[in-house]
Structures are given as C-alpha cells and as structure tokens.
Amino acid sequence: MPSSSSSSSSSQVKGKHTLTRKRSKSINFQGTNEKTPLMPLAVKSGGGTTSFDDNIDYDDDDSATTKLVAKGRAILCLVAFLYGTLNVSLRLIYQLDSPPTAAALSSTRGWLASVCFVPLLLWKQPTAGTSSTTTTTTTTTTSSDSSVMSGSADSEGSSSKSTSSPIWMAGLELGLWNFLAQGLINVGLLSVGSARASFLTQTSVIMTPLLSIAAGQTVSKSVWVGCSLALGGLTILSGGGGGGMDSASSSSALLAFSSGDILILTGAFSWSLYLFRLSKIAPQFDEINLQAIKTTVLAMFYTIWLGVSLWQNPEGTTWAWATNGVAWLALIYSAVAPGTVADILQQQGQKEVSASEANVILSLEPVFAALCAWLLLGETMSGLESVGGGLILLAALVATR
Template sequence: MNLRHGWAAGGLVLSCLCWAGNALVARAVADSIPPMALAFWRWSLALAILLPFVGRTLWRQRAVVRAAGWRLWLVAGLGIASYNSLLYHAAHSTSAINITLLNTCLPLATFLGAGLLLGEWPARRAWFGMAVAAGGLLLLIGRGELATFLALDFYRGDLIMLLAVAAWALYSLLMRLWGARLGLAPLPLLGVMILFGLALMLPFYLAELVRVGGFAPTPATLGAIGYTALFASLLAYLTWNHGLKVLGAARASLFSYLMPLFAALLAWLLLDERLAFYHWLGGALIFAGLLLATRPAPSVQRSGE
C-alpha cells in the first residue's frame, strides 16, 4: 500500500472511530434528546463551526453551486439528512445488536453498486477480504455464541435501519461518481451539503418538536451535540469523503466493519466494560479482511479495460 492509499485508509479508520463514539453518545442520550433534534442540532452546530471558513468561498462560487444543482441536493439528502436521522430513529425501535447486524449489509450493497453504477467490480481478493471481515464482525455481534443469533427478534426499526444502510451506500457511490463534477473543494462541499441537508431536515424536526417537544440543555445533551458536530460530522465526513476518492466506494465501505470493534474498545476504556476473547479474535479477522480487500490495484477492475 503506497503512502497515498495509506493516508486514505488511515482517514477511514479515523472516521469509523469517530462514528463508534457517535453510537455510544447517541445511545447514552437516547432518552434525553429526540432523534430528529439530535440530528438537526448536530448539523446546525457543525455548519456554524464551518461557515467562517467556507462562507466567502461559497458566495464566490455560488454559480458552481447552482450548476451542481440537484446532484448536491441528492447527496445532501442521502448522506446528511437521511442516514443519521434514520439511524437515530432505528435506535428507538430496535436493539443495538440488530442495528449492527443489518449494518453488515453495507459493504455488500456498495460492492454491487460499485460494479453496476461505476463499472468498478472488486476483484476476488476483495470479495474474500469482505467475507473474512464480515466473519469477524459476526463473531463480535454474536459474542462468540450461535445462540445469540437464534434468539434474535426483529422489529419495525430493522426496516428503518435497512433504509439507512441503503441511503449511505448510495451516498458513498454518488460521491465517488460525482465528487470531481461538483466542482468544490472538500470543505466548501461539506458546508453546502450540510446547508442543504438542514433545509431538508427542518420540516421533520419541526414536526417532531410539535409532537414530542424538545430537550433540556444539560451538560450531557450539549456535550453530545458538541461531540457529534465536531467529530462525527466534520472530521469523520471529511476523512470519509477523501477515502472514497482515493480507495473507491467498495473498499471504503469495508471500513464500516471497524465501528463495532471500536465501540467495544471505547466501552472498555471509558465504561470499564470487559473485553472477551471473541473481541480480540473478531477484531483480528476484521483487520485481516481489510488488509486483503484494500490493497491497491489490481483489486478494482474497471469495465471496458
């Protein structure tokens, strides 16, 4: 793996670490902040932080933004407005293990989409790497016991989580396909995506506000919004989008398998939860699968070549 690929892979690892923290934070405040409120104020704070750095650039490039038109609205709707909002809603109506299990569908959906939409069919080594990493993730989810899967119940939130997975897979594919065509540098691009995503979220947030009310601004709720805005929004999205550009959507999607592993490590460090043998074995399989699947060419074969 050359230096450019190494930096991109490191950025994807950092994204997943930030999002693992996001999962723990969201779970901790699930009873304190309604799902649309957390999503809306997370992105509102992220935009407030970003605007001083990109506002003038976006104003000067408003013609570029208009030219990107519906493409910007679509990626903002999928990656900003839909995925996190659906994930937070799913967390209120299904179990954490079901959410993690359904998230294993993401790399498969992205692998198939990369071939069908982009003409980037991953090589056999990448498919094998995905299988190895998925095996490690299933070991983590099941806590090393088959009985865990046999005892699973499925809920309405599972369908919501599948929609979230589909939204994120399509977002990753479209960012890979359109990234250069959108004509904006990474920071201004993220800024305008957040702006459009907030506009799409606003009606749903207001409806939730009328229906269930808001939340109390306590140190815990404000801290949750601060963490998700800085790390799970700005930092994670910038490093993820860069990884998509360098490694492609299919290989980048495999890094999502790191999130449950990082969540377990963070719970061990911050909550004093015990790490068992299946955590170590599952983690080793995930990293082995990633190393197999993310090696540079010839792991991706473009159609027509």
C-alpha cells in the first residue's frame, strides 16, 4: 500500500525519527519504504507526542532470561543436595534395630510430607483472592497488549488456557509417574542385584532427552555431552552393574535382560516421564498447590502398597521402630527437607530449565550423598568412586554451558 503521510499527523523530535501514524496501525519511517506494525510506545498522559527511542536496549530481555535460567539451575543443585541427604537419613533408619519395611517407611514418610503442606496452604489462603485478582489483571493487560502487536496472540493464549488440564489432574499424573518410578524399581530389586539395578536406573539420564526429541523439542549438544558424562560417572559409582565379574561375563550379563531388569528400566522411564511432564506442567500451576496434591496422591499410592504387603505377609511387617525417637526424627527430616521443600524447589527450578538439563543436574545427588555420608556417617569414597563423582560434576558444568 502506498504511503499517505500528507493526510496524517506527524511530529518532529530532535534525535528521533519522524513518525507517521497511519489508519492501518503501522509506522512509516520517513525516508524509507519500511512499515512495521504499531508497537506500544511511550505516550504522555492526556495525549501528547508519541516517540520511539533509537536507543532501546533489547538485550535486557535476554539478560533477564539468562538470570532466570541461572537461578533455576542453582535451585536444582540445592534439590540434588537435599535428595543426597535423603539417602543418608534413610540409611540411618535402616541401621536401627527392627527397621521398617520399604512400604511402611514410604507410606509414613508420604503422609508426613503431606501434613507439611498444611501450614503452607493455610498461609497462602488469605492472599488467594488477591493473587487471583492480580493474575486476572495481568492476563487481561497482556492480552490487550498482544492484540495490538498481533491479532492472533490473544486467540493463541485463549487456546492454550482452554486446553490446560485442571490442577488435580496434573497432580494425579505427577504422583502416578513418581510412584511408578519408585515402586517398579523396588519390585525389580527383589530379583536384581543392587549394583545392576543402579546401572539400569541411571539410564533415565539418556531417556529424558530422547523423550524431549520425541516431543519435537531440540536438545543442545552440550546437554547431550553432559548426559553421556553423567551416565558414565553414575555407572562408575554403581560399579558398572557388573560386580566382580570379568568384562566378558559382565557384557553378556548386561545383554541378558530378565523380568526384574524390565521392571527397573520401566521405573527409570517413569522417572524420565515425571521430569519431562513436570517441566511442561510447572509454569501452569502454583508450586505449593500442585505439589501438595501430588504428594497426597503419592502417599495414597504408598498406603495401598503397604496394605497389599500387609495382606500378603502380615508377619513380615514390624512396628517396633515406631517407638524409636531417632527413627521419627530422621523420618520427619526426610519428609520436610528432601520431601516438601525439595518438591516445591524442583518445580520452581524446572520452570526455567529443560527436563534433560534438569536430569543431569539432579544426577549430582549421589555426589552430595557421598559427601554427607562422609561428614555424618564417617564413610569414605574409593578412588574409583571419586572419579565417578568428578565425571558427574563435569557433566553438570558442561550441560549448563
């Protein structure tokens, strides 16, 4: 369309371009043939001259995004540390006389973690109306601005919101994947050695980026390298799944999959699905609300597991540990820090970090567990374990480049 600057109002400002506002809501820069859609400009209240500054710094948005991603990575490192302390606290419980079964411990810890959300939900309750109003106002403003910049933006946002699942559905899904990850691995351990099970579980580091690719996402080369290094380091820490066998028998054993192996691999895949779906769901819901639902769902699943184990073997479950104060202190800690707090922080971190990168960072868990075991339990790492830990640290550094 030819320019019609003669019939439109314009203003000349020193150091600025002469702008011509047209009915078609575009801006024509005098002396050029370029037209751009009308962008939000600085307008004086009461109707003044509209100007477009030549010196706008478009790097601010990139800088803010970089800071958010760095914050997400730091949060996930803290989560990995908290998960590392979980291993130490559970090991302390299992060293007691007459320790609880896995089902009894998981069920008790699950309900303790659920109770920890109650004060957080009560604290949030008085501000719920204000938060809702603020969210509505922000959404309305954003939609209004988007409609000026692009006519399709508003409909895109509406479509996204209309297809998002309710929060209880999201919590149920996350709880299911989390339970399957833990439950299938525990069942697989009944017929698979711990070293081999650890090796098979660690394949989730590779499964997560494969899930991302299957969903049409791009995984950077640095993340792939980080995943490979993390898998190598975790394999060394677990003994490579071969125990004391020679390399030939170890290789043949790794290729001979049993039903227990399949259960553990399915558990690892469930954990990858949990991380992948959490990165998708995290930006849609409040951390406390979503994780409270997920934790309660998880506690229900653990209770069903406990009920089945009691029905199958009522004499196999002992409750003597319930009178031990140390056991309860360790359980309460495991429910609060590596439970409630870690779940909330993990969702915050995965709002800014991809699932593949998050999995690499969370693979630091055994490194922190070894450090905590050294400080609190007096355990030491072998030279080979130190190499494995070093590879995992390198993996985290490479993946976050």
